[in-house]
Amino acid sequence: MKFQLKKQHSFVICIIILIFFLFPLFFQVPVxxxxxxxxxxxxxxxxxxxxxxxxxxxxxxxxxxxxxxxxxxxxxxxxxxxxxxxxxxxxxxxxxxxxxxxxxxxxxxxxxxxxxxxxxxxxxxxxxxxxxxxxxxxxxxxxxxxxxxxxxxxxxxxxxxxxxxxxxxxxxxxxxxxxxxxxxxxxxxxxxxxxxxxxxxxxxxxxxxxxxxxxxxxxxxxQTRGEILTFNGRGISPFYHASNGGFTEVPQNVWTSSFPYFTSVPDPYDDPANPLGLNNFVVHRYARWEADVPLDSLGLLLVRSGFSNPGEVERVDIVSSFPSGRVQEVRIQGMDGAAVSLFKEKARNVLGLRSQLYTVRSEPEPRVWIASSVNGVERKECFPELEGKWVISGYTMKRMLVGESFPVLGDGVKSSVPYQGLVFEGHGWGHGIGMSQNGAYNRSRAGHSYRDILSFYYPGTEINTGY
Ligand SMILES: [Zn+2]
Incomplete structure (x- = not known):
């Protein structure tokens, strides 16, 4: 199982959201x-x-x-x-x-x-x-x-x-x-x-x-000197991301506004199932991912992001999805009747998921890993088996992040304990809007030109040469 939440990545996402709400969809190509x-x-x-x-x-x-x-x-x-x-x-x-x-x-x-x-x-x-x-x-x-x-x-x-x-x-x-x-x-x-x-x-x-x-x-x-993407003569905002998991997305299904130069269509060149049977197809490292979330940590994750705590969680359901399969609404139902709904990219951000394209199932007995123990206090360690796992550290459970380092006090995973948890299984990395870098790579390997690649990911746009 792999799970990574990059702080920098979520920072980029926040910034992109910020741009989106504050700034226009086009720019006038300057002279x-x-x-x-x-x-x-x-x-x-x-x-x-x-x-x-x-x-x-x-x-x-x-x-x-x-x-x-x-x-x-x-x-x-x-x-x-x-x-x-x-x-x-x-x-x-x-x-x-x-x-x-x-x-x-x-x-x-x-x-x-x-x-x-x-x-x-x-x-x-x-x-x-x-x-x-x-x-x-x-x-x-x-x-x-x-x-x-x-x-x-x-x-x-x-x-x-x-x-x-x-x-x-x-x-x-x-x-x-x-x-x-x-x-x-x-x-x-x-x-x-x-x-x-x-x-x-x-x-x-x-x-x-x-x-x-x-x-x-x-x-x-x-080889592309001076070339930029325009739509009706105006420069566009060319969103891109690492991998769309096999289906592109439109901004209104992730954020709010719609743009005329994005569509939501299958992308066989970034689908880990390789539906075209390409013989030199490259599967992105995160084309498929899985993430565990302990049920009793959901309240904390929600409160951290400014939502109310539904108390002890009874169930988590995907209420609705978009045609791409990306989740529109996730509902977290508490035992005492309180419920919290998360929409679009919000759920991804709150739960720290790689993409909005996922399913969820409850897992009766996944594990929390205890890395090592000194004087009865468990300490986190950074070694590959722990990436994305939930780790007990003293009084709190915490997800290991890639690149985090901790003093190594033991020599491996000491033990694990069962917990009630959720397992999210998903595809792709990023918002899915515009160019998928992995899809572009596979298209290039399959002989597509950069112009073909750009016209697939930014349909209706043209390449204009400024100089
Ligand atoms: Zn800047």
């Missing part, structure tokens, strides 16, 4: 004076200072005076000090204090072929283009300035596995390139940030700079 357009991308840091290295191909300029600082290439530390930016060398000697902003200017006429380093960046190390460092209150902000295509070179490898290109997936990478470019311009048009266009986190798209670039993703971008 830029130069192509590809320049984007300003905030680089998130691990600390409050900036550790910056550059070589003689750059000059650090104080933008307040317009004067270059007489600093040779090397490694510097920039810190916020009493409303100014102080530049220190690596020995800690001050090289000056400036009101800012400071601008790291590439001296060559090909600024995107040069790169510098930000050693304490969260998602990357090397970056192309230019850099601006300014103070926002007392917080140092770091913005990478580069053209859109160079930006996407640092985005695409974070969105889809570049190695897929070696196994027949180049057309999937190209489809993802068009989706990522469209999504970048969509976010750009929303003006969700001040002083920069895009951030480098999941809020916009994860951007790892030059450090993330690969040959396959660069090639996918070059």
């Amino acid at each position: 830029y004076s130069a192509y590809p357009p320049e984007v300003r991308v905030e680089i998130s840091l691990l600390n409050t200072h900036v550790e910056l290295s550059f070589n003689s191909g750059y000059s650090l300029v104080n933008m307040a005076s317009g004067a270059p600082l007489p600093l040779p290439g090397g490694k510097y530390r920039l810190v916020s000090i009493r409303g100014s930016i102080q530049v220190l060398d690596m020995l800690g000697n001050s090289q000056g204090v400036f009101s800012g902003p400071l601008y790291l200017k590439p001296l060559s006429s090909q600024p995107n072929s040069q790169f510098f380093q930000i050693h304490n960046a969260r998602f990357g190390l090397e970056y192309r283009g230019a850099l601006e460092v300014f103070l926002d209150g007392n917080t140092l902000r770091v913005v990478n300035i580069l053209d859109l295509e160079s930006y996407l070179r640092g985005v695409l490898p974070r969105e889809m596995s570049p190695s897929w290109g070696n196994y027949g997936g180049m057309e999937a990478l190209k489809a993802q390139a068009v989706a990522a470019r469209t999504y970048a311009l969509y976010n750009h048009s929303l003006q969700r940030h001040t002083n920069f266009h895009l951030c480098d986190t999941q809020h916009c798209q994860v951007y790892g700079g030059k450090s993330s670039e690969t040959e396959n993703t660069d090639s996918a971008l070059n």
Whole structure:
């Protein structure tokens, strides 16, 4: 049994929901004076200072005076000090204090072929283009300035596995390139940030700079240069996800509003049963999943998400589903008559399920695993058998999350105890709207072009070339 709940993933979902309610379904394709357009991308840091290295191909300029600082290439530390930016060398000697902003200017006429380093960046190390460092209150902000295509070179490898290109997936990478470019311009048009266009986190798209670039993703971008998805001439919001489990979905069955460029149809290229009998079909790791939820933890899960506690649970039923099989309503019935209904994606989020495409059954005797016990107190451990299991830790039961680590105090699972539980069996990973990355991969392996792939997942859209 496998069960994983990624914190980052639910964060992305929340953000996508937020976008959905706050922002329009389309964006006006912008007209830029130069192509590809320049984007300003905030680089998130691990600390409050900036550790910056550059070589003689750059000059650090104080933008307040317009004067270059007489600093040779090397490694510097920039810190916020009493409303100014102080530049220190690596020995800690001050090289000056400036009101800012400071601008790291590439001296060559090909600024995107040069790169510098930000050693304490969260998602990357090397970056192309230019850099601006300014103070926002007392917080140092770091913005990478580069053209859109160079930006996407640092985005695409974070969105889809570049190695897929070696196994027949180049057309999937190209489809993802068009989706990522469209999504970048969509976010750009929303003006969700001040002083920069895009951030480098999941809020916009994860951007790892030059450090993330690969040959396959660069090639996918070059072969689709400037191409974006439009519907009646306007840019779309190209939702995508890991796997649809064999059926695509429309947004109104997950959230509320409807969009004209999504449909809900079977997707044999992402159905783990491989109904077409393709001989090189790849089944996504999470095309099928199973998750246990102990009955007596349901109340806690509901209360945590702001619902009332129905008390001791009598039964859990799927009341209604959509044509895709995705669940519309789950009802949790308490012994004393109180009941809670969860609708659409809500149930998935509350229960921590991978997708909305599932069935539920009660299991009289599944197990809770006790990892180890020291002085009578059970401790959680992180080893593969425990991923997704419910683990007793002292007084509480807790689901193990992937990537969590705990001190290892024992040498394996000590014992298990039966509990009354529910078993959810499902298909797919993600909301199911728009492009399934796994489906795109199988389509590519089956010989479909990226244009075929995009027109299946975003029906009625066109590919427009901005530059
Ligand atoms: Zn953002």
